[in-house]
Amino acid sequence: MDEEKQGVPSPEGEVSSEVHEVHHPPPPVAELPAPVVETTAVVVQSGGALPPALPPPPPPPTDDDPEEQGMLRMSFMEHLEELRSRILKMLYGLGLAFVLSLVFAGQLWDIISEPAVSALKHLKVVPPRLVQITPMESFSIIWVQLPLLCSVFIASPWIVYQVWAFISPGLYKRERRWAAPFVLITAGLFISGGLFAYFLAFRFGLEFLLGIGMSNSVTPMVSITEYFDLFVNVTLGVGLVFELPVLIFLLTLLRLASPRFLLRHSRYAILGIVIAAAIITPTPDVFNLMLFAIPMCALYFVGVFCGFALVLRREGKQFPWKPVLRIALITLVIAAAIYFVFAHYHLHLINKWPYVTR
Numbered sequence: 001m002d003e004e005k006q007g008v009p010s011p012e013g014e015v016s017s018e019v020h021e022v023h024h025p026p027p028p029v030a031e032l033p034a035p036v037v038e039t040t041a042v043v044v045q046s047g048g049a050l051p052p053a054l055p056p057p058p059p060p061p062t063d064d065d066p067e068e069q070g071m072l073r074m075s076f077m078e079h080l081e082e083l084r085s086r087i088l089k090m091l092y093g094l095g096l097a098f099v100l101s102l103v104f105a106g107q108l109w110d111i112i113s114e115p116a117v118s119a120l121k122h123l124k125v126v127p128p129r130l131v132q133i134t135p136m137e138s139f140s141i142i143w144v145q146l147p148l149l150c151s152v153f154i155a156s157p158w159i160v161y162q163v164w165a166f167i168s169p170g171l172y173k174r175e176r177r178w179a180a181p182f183v184l185i186t187a188g189l190f191i192s193g194g195l196f197a198y199f200l201a202f203r204f205g206l207e208f209l210l211g212i213g214m215s216n217s218v219t220p221m222v223s224i225t226e227y228f229d230l231f232v233n234v235t236l237g238v239g240l241v242f243e244l245p246v247l248i249f250l251l252t253l254l255r256l257a258s259p260r261f262l263l264r265h266s267r268y269a270i271l272g273i274v275i276a277a278a279i280i281t282p283t284p285d286v287f288n289l290m291l292f293a294i295p296m297c298a299l300y301f302v303g304v305f306c307g308f309a310l311v312l313r314r315e316g317k318q319f320p321w322k323p324v325l326r327i328a329l330i331t332l333v334i335a336a337a338i339y340f341v342f343a344h345y346h347l348h349l350i351n352k353w354p355y356v357t358r
Contacts (some may be wrong), residue, residue, distance in 0.1 A: 082169075086162045093158035097151035102143065108150055109142045115198070116227055119207040123214060130224045141228050149232060153194055153239075157187040186246050193242030197235045201291055205234070205282040230282055237280040241296055248303030252310050259308040266300075273297055287355060 101108060113130060120128035132138050161183045168176050210220045251257040262269065277292035305324075312319050341347065347356050 082166060086166045090155075090159050090162045093155045093162075094151055097155040098147050101147035101150040101154065105143050105147055108146055112146060112228070112231060113224075115203045115206055116222060119203070119210050120220070122207060123211050123220070125210075125220060130222050130227055133223045133225070137223065137225055141224050145228060145232075149235070152236075153191055156190050157183055160186045182246075186243065189242040189246060190239045193239035194235050196242070196295065197238035201238060201288070202231060202234045202282070204291060205288050206230075208283045208285060208288060234280065234282055238292070241276065241280065241292075242299060244296065244299045245303035245306055248300070249306045249310065252307030257307070259304050259311060262304045262307070266304075269300055270297055273300060 116130055117128050164179055164182055168179065214220070248262065252259065273296045274293050277289055277296055281288050281292050309319055345358060347358055
């Protein structure tokens with residue numbers, strides 16, 4: 001045992017030292033950082049009450065809004081395709097109305113030329129007929145342009161419906177309910193303007209124009225081309241002007257104008273209406289100018305009235321029907337009295353002062 005403890009010479013002559021087992025600690029392992037947990041510190045006040053909780057974040061937008069249900073989201077190319085489809089449908093309806101008008105072209109020309117024949121008879125022009133100057137004049141007017149003009153009026157409800165169908169996908173559900181009133185009123189006003197031009201405005205203006213030179217030994221000789229061009233300008237012009245209430249209503253619906261603004265600046269509107277009437281009127285006299293301007297001013301205030309009713313409904317207020325109906329009743333009584341006086345005393349209008357004679 002003592003020999004084992006003491007150094008024993010090795011064969012090489014070296015002395016081995018005493019061997020001691022030394023236990024070294026393992027190398028330190030790098031500790032990973034502990035995950036950081038975000039906590040919300042709650043500070044308890046002295047009274048022991050917790051602070052008010054923060055409001056929850058707003059929910060993300062969804063398409064469950066009942067007002068936006070049914071609204072289509074279309075790309076630019078899809079809008080162009082929809083526009084192309086609606087234009088083609090307009091042309092189909094216009095073509096069908098053109099074929100229908102072409103079948104009755106002869107009867108339609110008798111109706112269109114009747115104001116000229118009546119004016120020439122009243123002016124004692126013999127023969128009371130329109131004249132043809134070029135060989136293609138009758139064919140171009142009676143069998144092409146006249147059916148096209150009539151087809152525009154016949155197909156106007158279909159055309160207006162296609163316009164509404166194009167813009168309706170971008171409207172709210174409550175706004176799409178105006179489809180039937182929009183189509184009926186817009187097309188009805190356009191047709192009413194054409195009838196007003198045919199039965200009143202065009203007749204008075206034509207007789208004035210044909211008779212203005214007869215006092216200077218000028219005999220009127222009117223070609224069917226010149227006559228029809230004047231008829232188209234007056235009829236389409238008055239028909240478009242009769243759309244003024246629809247335009248004002250749309251501006252109010254889109255919040256681009258208000259009834260208060262339109263009433264406040266009505267004098268400028270009346271000035272613009274008189275200028276437009278002077279452009280549309282075929283004659284330069286004041287009587288025919290007023291014949292155009294007065295209905296246009298009335299239509300302007302009808303549009304303001306419709307816009308006012310729309311604003312009241314939007315604000316949840318009740319429309320004052322009693323004073324409106326009272327004013328309408330008074331207006332009807334005055335109109336009936338004027339008609340009775342004209343019918344009883346056989347009065348009619350003339351183109352010079354006092355503009356009324358028996």
